[in-house]
Amino acid sequence: MGRIPETGVIDRRTEELMSKPRCGNLDSGMRPDSNQVRSDLGREESNRAGRRKRYTQAPSKWGKKDLSFKILNYTPDMEIPVTRDTIMSAFKVWSDATQLTFTEVKAGSNADILIQFASRYHQDGYPFDGKGMILAHAFFPGEGKGGDTHFDDDERWTSNSTDGVDLFMVAAHEFGHALGLAHSADPGALMYPWYQGFSGPFVLPHDDSMGIQSLYGPPRGPVDFDNKSTVSTVSSSSTPDGTHTVNPTPGGDDEVSPDPCTTPFDAITVIRTEVFLFIGKWFWRMDSRNILEAPVHIHKFWYGLPKTLTKIDAVFERPGDKKIVFFSGDRYWTFNANHMVAGFPSEGRPITEFGIPADVKHIDTVFIWGFNQRTYLVYGDMYWKLDVNNTYVEYDYPRDMSIWRGVPVPLDAAFQYWDGKTYFFQNRQYWKFYDVKMQVDPYYPKSIADDWLQCSKKLPLDQPAKQLEQISSTASSQPFALHFIFLLIWSVLFMPA
Numbered sequence: 001m002g003r004i005p006e007t008g009v010i011d012r013r014t015e016e017l018m019s020k021p022r023c024g025n026l027d028s029g030m031r032p033d034s035n036q037v038r039s040d041l042g043r044e045e046s047n048r049a050g051r052r053k054r055y056t057q058a059p060s061k062w063g064k065k066d067l068s069f070k071i072l073n074y075t076p077d078m079e080i081p082v083t084r085d086t087i088m089s090a091f092k093v094w095s096d097a098t099q100l101t102f103t104e105v106k107a108g109s110n111a112d113i114l115i116q117f118a119s120r121y122h123q124d125g126y127p128f129d130g131k132g133m134i135l136a137h138a139f140f141p142g143e144g145k146g147g148d149t150h151f152d153d154d155e156r157w158t159s160n161s162t163d164g165v166d167l168f169m170v171a172a173h174e175f176g177h178a179l180g181l182a183h184s185a186d187p188g189a190l191m192y193p194w195y196q197g198f199s200g201p202f203v204l205p206h207d208d209s210m211g212i213q214s215l216y217g218p219p220r221g222p223v224d225f226d227n228k229s230t231v232s233t234v235s236s237s238s239t240p241d242g243t244h245t246v247n248p249t250p251g252g253d254d255e256v257s258p259d260p261c262t263t264p265f266d267a268i269t270v271i272r273t274e275v276f277l278f279i280g281k282w283f284w285r286m287d288s289r290n291i292l293e294a295p296v297h298i299h300k301f302w303y304g305l306p307k308t309l310t311k312i313d314a315v316f317e318r319p320g321d322k323k324i325v326f327f328s329g330d331r332y333w334t335f336n337a338n339h340m341v342a343g344f345p346s347e348g349r350p351i352t353e354f355g356i357p358a359d360v361k362h363i364d365t366v367f368i369w370g371f372n373q374r375t376y377l378v379y380g381d382m383y384w385k386l387d388v389n390n391t392y393v394e395y396d397y398p399r400d401m402s403i404w405r406g407v408p409v410p411l412d413a414a415f416q417y418w419d420g421k422t423y424f425f426q427n428r429q430y431w432k433f434y435d436v437k438m439q440v441d442p443y444y445p446k447s448i449a450d451d452w453l454q455c456s457k458k459l460p461l462d463q464p465a466k467q468l469e470q471i472s473s474t475a476s477s478q479p480f481a482l483h484f485i486f487l488l489i490w491s492v493l494f495m496p497a
Contacts, residue, residue: 061180062141070111077157090171098216113147128152138177147178166198201336257282257295261455268413278312304340314366327363355393367414371435406440
């Protein structure tokens with residue numbers, strides 16, 4: 001372990017490695033009396049292709065793929081919402097790589113994985129050692145303590161920072177144990193025993209991905225930032241007979257998502273290969289088939305946005321580095337995938353940093369024009385063009401929106417679609433823009449609800465499968481109907497009286 005040759009002598013390399021903070025789980029050997037003991041076999045195996053795989057499976061795994069967790073208490077070092085978001089992000093590392101799902105239970109004790117911050121002796125037989133060295137430990141899957149994960153509360157826990165111990169990195173590692181992975185001998189793996197520190201945007205290394213998929217299989221689709229969130233929250237309430245009823249709370253506080261068929265959108269953009277549509281605290285995703293997914297609360301997916309934020313005014317994906325920029329009020333935030341860029345202030349930065357005048361209190365919309373692939377910011381009847389690096393507005397702006405002939409103001413949203421055309425949205429209508437003629441298509445405006453959301457068909461927006469079933473059912477019934485009509489005509493003309 002640690003790629004230090006066995007010499008029988010404690011040399012400098014050995015001393016340096018032994019002095020680094022690490023996970024409390026053992027690296028080799030097993031206690032024969034429990035399948036929950038925190039250890040691993042510490043061996044390397046070879047796969048059929050001859051590639052060395054350094055991950056190690058634990059002696060147990062979960063017999064199901066829908067797991068629940070409960071946070072018993074919180075560290076005083078971080079705000080509770082930040083801690084919860086960090087825990088959920090750590091679970092998402094594993095749900096993105098498999099078909100596993102994780103649901104938080106806020107009340108009641110019925111949870112597969114219990115999460116606790118504790119110091120020294122905490123009644124599990126494996127006391128912590130105070131600040132430094134052992135950071136956390138977790139139990140392999142099983143009954144009782146199986147899956148439970150404990151963090152040393154004497155450490156100084158942080159989020160997206162090198163000033164302390166990064167909770168995300170440690171939690172993601174420990175949840176690997178809680179799912180059935182032991183330590184890996186690969187220094188680049190998440191399941192390597194020693195703490196590797198905060199490293200900015202995180203991508204699950206190949207060794208860990210292969211390890212967890214050997215237990216639970218690969219995800220149904222490609223592993224990507226755009227996958228649907230598989231970490232959710234439910235609240236549990238007790239009934240008089242002592243049982244528990246579980247009620248979904250998508251927004252975390254009994255919020256109900258608005259109806260996109262009747263509510264104007266605040267912002268629309270294309271991120272990677274999907275259209276993202278925002279209303280208030282919620283967003284929807286639309287794929288290339290124009291099928292709208294179920295709504296997701298912004299704070300359950302975009303980790304790091306302030307909890308006081310109630311709507312997204314505008315958003316776009318920068319063409320070069322694929323960073324995502326959100327605007328709300330007179331502030332903006334920059335994200336890498338669905339996590340805020342490391343070191344970016346949670347309260348956001350002023351939009352005046354782009355060169356926007358101080359009397360502009362919000363951005364109506366932002367879009368990338370297909371004609372020149374440049375980024376434009378719009379407020380009321382004014383617009384600005386950003387420089388090629390998307391860092392500052394160009395000289396001789398703002399200009400009047402009347403240049404964009406036929407485009408209504410003020411705008412709710414605008415974006416460049418997959419067809420390269422720019423579409424503008426206001427209230428419940430939209431306009432397609434002709435780039436060469438610098439004017440809107442004369443056959444517009446049209447209905448957003450009918451053309452984009454297919455609301456006139458009255459299909460459940462959170463059940464796209466039903467739409468496919470209806471189409472399939474209609475198509476399959478047509479041959480039968482035609483056959484019946486043919487027989488009827490034949491019987492009238494040729495059957496004897």
